[in-house]
Amino acid sequence: MRETDFVSGFARGLKVIEAFGETTRRLSISDVAKSTGLDRATARRCLLTLSELGYADYDGKFFALTPKILRLGHAYLSATPLPHIVQPFLDRLSEEVHQSASASVLDGTEVVYIARASQKRVMSINLMPGSRLPAYCASMGRVLLAAMPEDEALSLLRQTNLKSFTPRTLTDPGQLMEELARVRAQGYAVIDQELELGLCSIAVPLENDRGRVIAALNIGAPAASVPGSEMAARYLDPLKGIARMLKPLLRP
Amino acid sequence: MRETDFVSGFARGLKVIEAFGETTRRLSISDVAKSTGLDRATARRCLLTLSELGYADYDGKFFALTPKILRLGHAYLSATPLPHIVQPFLDRLSEEVHQSASASVLDGTEVVYIARASQKRVMSINLMPGSRLPAYCASMGRVLLAAMPEDEALSLLRQTNLKSFTPRTLTDPGQLMEELARVRAQGYAVIDQELELGLCSIAVPLENDRGRVIAALNIGAPAASVPGSEMAARYLDPLKGIARMLKPLLRP
Numbered sequence: 001m002r003e004t005d006f007v008s009g010f011a012r013g014l015k016v017i018e019a020f021g022e023t024t025r026r027l028s029i030s031d032v033a034k035s036t037g038l039d040r041a042t043a044r045r046c047l048l049t050l051s052e053l054g055y056a057d058y059d060g061k062f063f064a065l066t067p068k069i070l071r072l073g074h075a076y077l078s079a080t081p082l083p084h085i086v087q088p089f090l091d092r093l094s095e096e097v098h099q100s101a102s103a104s105v106l107d108g109t110e111v112v113y114i115a116r117a118s119q120k121r122v123m124s125i126n127l128m129p130g131s132r133l134p135a136y137c138a139s140m141g142r143v144l145l146a147a148m149p150e151d152e153a154l155s156l157l158r159q160t161n162l163k164s165f166t167p168r169t170l171t172d173p174g175q176l177m178e179e180l181a182r183v184r185a186q187g188y189a190v191i192d193q194e195l196e197l198g199l200c201s202i203a204v205p206l207e208n209d210r211g212r213v214i215a216a217l218n219i220g221a222p223a224a225s226v227p228g229s230e231m232a233a234r235y236l237d238p239l240k241g242i243a244r245m246l247k248p249l250l251r252p
Numbered sequence: 253m254r255e256t257d258f259v260s261g262f263a264r265g266l267k268v269i270e271a272f273g274e275t276t277r278r279l280s281i282s283d284v285a286k287s288t289g290l291d292r293a294t295a296r297r298c299l300l301t302l303s304e305l306g307y308a309d310y311d312g313k314f315f316a317l318t319p320k321i322l323r324l325g326h327a328y329l330s331a332t333p334l335p336h337i338v339q340p341f342l343d344r345l346s347e348e349v350h351q352s353a354s355a356s357v358l359d360g361t362e363v364v365y366i367a368r369a370s371q372k373r374v375m376s377i378n379l380m381p382g383s384r385l386p387a388y389c390a391s392m393g394r395v396l397l398a399a400m401p402e403d404e405a406l407s408l409l410r411q412t413n414l415k416s417f418t419p420r421t422l423t424d425p426g427q428l429m430e431e432l433a434r435v436r437a438q439g440y441a442v443i444d445q446e447l448e449l450g451l452c453s454i455a456v457p458l459e460n461d462r463g464r465v466i467a468a469l470n471i472g473a474p475a476a477s478v479p480g481s482e483m484a485a486r487y488l489d490p491l492k493g494i495a496r497m498l499k500p501l502l503r504p
Contacts, residue, residue: 004297005296005297005300005301006297006300006301006304007261007262007264007265007297007298007301008261009259009260009261009262009265010261010262010264010265010266010298010301010302011301011305012259012262013259013261013262013265013266014265014305014307014324017324017327018323018324018327020327020328020331021327021330021331023331024331025331025332025333044257045256045257045258045259046259046262048257048258049257049258049259049262049263052258053263053266054360055266064331064332065327065328065331065332066328066359067328067357067359067364067366068359068360069324069325069327069328070325070328070329070359070364070381070382071270071325071359071384072266072269072270072321072324072325073321073322073323073324073325073326073382074325074382074383074384075269075270075272075273075317075321076272076317076318076319076321076322077322077380077382078273078383079272079273079276079277079316079317080277080316080317081277083380091370105319107318107319107320107322107323108306108320112319112322114319115380117370118343118369128329128367128380128381129322129380129381129382130322130325130326130329130381130382131326131330132323132326
């Protein structure tokens, strides 16, 4: 790519949007400059542009994103057939097993939810399309990492901040690679309270009609009602059934 | 705003992202130039920038957004407390009435879903946070338009392409303004198959603790099981109950 083919103002602006997050709803020009590494004048111009275009509100001191910004992310969800095709299958699965069912894809070191059918919430996090979880300790993440060449998976793990969410979280890259090998061999991943105490989940890969893994499907359940050791016995068949039904529908 | 405070490259880039949509998942440089009104060279540079930053894939001819783009819209949902506060109330409401319950805000002439608890799907559209519907024929849209000064509501209606989704859709601005007056007086809006045949919905305004309408809540139901004329008798009290519980929690 030639340098003249790159719109730096656009790249900087996208960085500014990403500076807004869960704990950073209202940001000043200095806040944005600090968290993006852009100089103050650039941060200011990007923020004023967002506000001028209606993507942000400005009260004279703080900027906050407006719902117009949802147009950007939603373009992916509405334009990608996968969430649309998968959703009714997740609805049916979730109803059948009385637990939440989700689909996600990998984006870097994280899984991104693209569809979800939820029953009573057991997680403290409110998961929805667009939500992200670290791949290494999520069942869908394990399945998606296991589908990659080993060196790529290891390289992603090395880029990840491997922290313990619970005392059970695997954080050693060597142990994680062993677990990925097991997931690859058995064709599914079970997470037993590694992400949140009280929560188990099981995931299987979702292949397209050419046999390439393009997403993962999972079911989450409260550990109090379904112990980790029983997840596969209960949910593996329904999950695999849905993956089998979806396979011929998913063209590259 | 001074012209030098505006980053045109950023503004053009955002336009390019918005060019991707439900029916336009894969776009060539010419497609984007055409739909955005940008010249080919500019469209090309914006697309290559998106691809360079990982927000788009490029196969040499077509560009498609990647899940990384969800980071942009998701920044709003995760950074705004409203969806988080509202979600558990919607879950409870949806479970209680065995119908889908949603919350949305206004963005221009459209309502944008910010939270949703769904039961069996009755709509052909897969609604999720970030989904949009035209305000004039959606129950939450009617409630939000009714909360505005009349001249602003009328001006929004005049900017809207008022089309008939079903034979029952109100499309006359005069009739719509009368309906908004009724909605304002009675404190809720019922849509009886104006958006989709077979679907009814009822919405109430959601006020913050200072009495300002900041969002709308609704319940949708299949017309076959709950006729439009019975929506208020069945669902108005549960909806108003939730709005009352939420009010003191919503600070400006």
